[in-house]
Amino acid sequence: MDSASLLNPYEGPHLRLRNRIAMAPMTRGRADDVTGVPHPLTKDYYAQRSGAGLIVTEGIWPNLEGKAGPGIPGLVTDAQVEGWREVTSAVHAAGGTIFAQLWHVGRMTHPLTLPDGRRPVAPSPVRIESEPIFTREGLVDHVIPRALTTAEAEATIADLAAEARNAMRAGFDGVELHGANGYLVQQFLGSNTNRRTDRFGEPTRFAIEAVEAVTAAVGAAKVGLRISPDNPENEIVEDDPQTTYRTLLRALDPLGLAYLHVIERGRYPALADLRPRWSGTLIGNYNGDEPTTREAGEEVVASGLADLFSFGRLFIANPDLPARFAGGVPLSTHDPALVYGGGAEGYVDYPSLEPAV
Numbered sequence: 001m002d003s004a005s006l007l008n009p010y011e012g013p014h015l016r017l018r019n020r021i022a023m024a025p026m027t028r029g030r031a032d033d034v035t036g037v038p039h040p041l042t043k044d045y046y047a048q049r050s051g052a053g054l055i056v057t058e059g060i061w062p063n064l065e066g067k068a069g070p071g072i073p074g075l076v077t078d079a080q081v082e083g084w085r086e087v088t089s090a091v092h093a094a095g096g097t098i099f100a101q102l103w104h105v106g107r108m109t110h111p112l113t114l115p116d117g118r119r120p121v122a123p124s125p126v127r128i129e130s131e132p133i134f135t136r137e138g139l140v141d142h143v144i145p146r147a148l149t150t151a152e153a154e155a156t157i158a159d160l161a162a163e164a165r166n167a168m169r170a171g172f173d174g175v176e177l178h179g180a181n182g183y184l185v186q187q188f189l190g191s192n193t194n195r196r197t198d199r200f201g202e203p204t205r206f207a208i209e210a211v212e213a214v215t216a217a218v219g220a221a222k223v224g225l226r227i228s229p230d231n232p233e234n235e236i237v238e239d240d241p242q243t244t245y246r247t248l249l250r251a252l253d254p255l256g257l258a259y260l261h262v263i264e265r266g267r268y269p270a271l272a273d274l275r276p277r278w279s280g281t282l283i284g285n286y287n288g289d290e291p292t293t294r295e296a297g298e299e300v301v302a303s304g305l306a307d308l309f310s311f312g313r314l315f316i317a318n319p320d321l322p323a324r325f326a327g328g329v330p331l332s333t334h335d336p337a338l339v340y341g342g343g344a345e346g347y348v349d350y351p352s353l354e355p356a357v
């Protein structure tokens, strides 16, 4: 195993990065809940972490139905675009590369989160039964979502494309469409959540059309896609993930996207099966109970299963994670009580060992 591989620069078809360490997208719930504008400290939070080869932001909503919960930012209004421009400027000033994550949650929200009496939308009216959802009034039961009409599904795709255009206005280097973890795109991919009889009843159709629309909006070189094949999170069942994701990649590989970001979590060995089927840049991620270790990421990159590896939780308390890897310095652990919501505490006050950016 080449122990330095994560720290080596990466040069791919569309990306030139200072190392092969990506910061995985992580929701932090600190945006203004009324305006959806990122917190004033969000620029510092990401700038502190710009030693990553690539930063993928927290998920950002493309329309009001797509919002997960309190404090999630948007990328729709001019004020939101301005807020994100401050973030991208700060990251670029520090020499970093940053993609915005386009995140529509589908059924994973609640009327208490959505304004003006809106109800959650989804491919089909299938409710989450096993777990409550977090709202401004705490944990409550899910409601039955409203099925998107065909025209509404098309309009949602158009909203994702518009969000990608706004990301370009805000100065992002690219966008990542969130197709993972049981949110809207994976609700279309799932067998239990998609009972449609229109063209979107074909499991990969929504994902393919969404990627095509975002690509038409900003160019394939600036578009990544995140998937989590066979991930049961948020009550998704995929009867045949191998067929579904091979079909998806057959359609998307020829587009020449910036990257594919694969979370391996279920029983299906997604990285091993999909690596030979993806000719572009591939980012690996493991989503287990404990934060993924450096060693696990090194092994994936050194074995060629991915070109980059993304770390989430380690970046919360280690803003200078790549420098710590390089120096063999011990890692800090984060305070779980300070992950979501609030202000500076647990957000921008974890120290770097390097001089601050």
Ligand SMILES: Cc1cc2nc3c(=O)[nH]c(=O)nc-3n(C[C@H](O)[C@H](O)[C@H](O)COP(=O)(O)O)c2cc1C
Residues within 6 Å of the ligand: 024, 025, 026, 027, 028, 057, 058, 059, 101, 178, 180, 181, 226, 263, 285, 286, 287, 288, 290, 291, 292, 310, 311, 312, 313, 314, 339
């Ligand atoms: C606090 C937190 C928030 C997250 N938010 C998102 C998100 O907005 N979008 C997303 O695709 N994944 C999200 N994830 C999943 C991470 O991107 C990543 O897949 C997961 O943390 C596993 O990587 P790790 O073991 O390095 O932490 C989140 C994870 C955490 C811990």
